[in-house]
Amino acid sequence: xIGLGGLGHMAVKLAAAMGAEVTVLSTSKGKAQDAKRLxxxxxxxxxxxxxxxxxxKHFNLIIDTVSAQHPIDAYFPLxxxxxxxxxxxxxxxxxxxxxxxxxxxxxxxxxSSIGGMRETQEMLDFCxxxxxxxxxxxxxxxKINEAYERMLKNDVRYRFVIDAKTFAQ
Numbered sequence: 001x002i003g004l005g006g007l008g009h010m011a012v013k014l015a016a017a018m019g020a021e022v023t024v025l026s027t028s029k030g031k032a033q034d035a036k037r038l039x040x041x042x043x044x045x046x047x048x049x050x051x052x053x054x055x056x057k058h059f060n061l062i063i064d065t066v067s068a069q070h071p072i073d074a075y076f077p078l079x080x081x082x083x084x085x086x087x088x089x090x091x092x093x094x095x096x097x098x099x100x101x102x103x104x105x106x107x108x109x110x111x112s113s114i115g116g117m118r119e120t121q122e123m124l125d126f127c128x129x130x131x132x133x134x135x136x137x138x139x140x141x142x143k144i145n146e147a148y149e150r151m152l153k154n155d156v157r158y159r160f161v162i163d164a165k166t167f168a169q
Contacts, residue, residue: 001040001063002075004031007089008065009158010134012038014123015063017130023059025051025075034157038135052077057105065089073101076109084108134159140166 001011002025015022016039023042024035032043044051055078062075067089073096075085084107087095102109114120127133135158139147147160 001025001065002046002070003064003066003089004028004035004038005065005067005154006134006156006159007067009034009038010132011063011065011088012040013132014126016040017126017132023055025062028154046074057081059083061086063088067091069093069095072096072109073098076101076105076107079105079107081106082108084110087111088113136161138163142166 001008001015001022004012004024004026008024012022012024012035021042022040023044024031024040025044025046026032026035027045027047029045035043044055046052052074057078057080059078060080060083062078062083062085064072064075064085064087069091072085072087079085083105087110097109101107115123137156137159138161141162144162147156150156151160
């Protein structure tokens with residue numbers, strides 16, 4: 001799993017609830033405790049070059065939840081042959097993918113978005129059954145600008161929710 005933000009924290013919870021062995025790959029050492037609390041069995045810091053050597057051909061699947069520019073090619077060597085990176089984050093600019101990064105490792109690069117009504121209902125039922133919910137910080141409508149600034153600084157764990165009753169105030 002690449003990234004432990006708003007989308008990534010739910011991906012960790014869901015994968016762990018499904019019985020997957022989850023390793024979080026993050027640039028921030030400060031998220032290691034959260035990763036474990038959310039259900040990850042492993043945590044690796046990608047800003048340390050030895051991480052990529054250590055994890056070479058280690059994963060069958062990597063879910064990329066990052067919505068910012070990042071070097072996606074660096075993660076393909078971490079896949080076993082026929083492994084895949086599934087992109088679910090949405091960076092604002094196109095990601096650069098070198099053909100040989102895919103061909104050389106015999107790996108796949110795919111995208112995934114939310115499903116239709118049936119899949120959404122299945123996910124909600126699964127979350128209810130396994131008590132999987134998003135970690136949120138409830139804010140008043142008056143704090144929306146502050147929350148936006150905090151989000152830009154990566155200072156939220158992991159979603160803001162606006163208390164609807166504060167809109168009329």
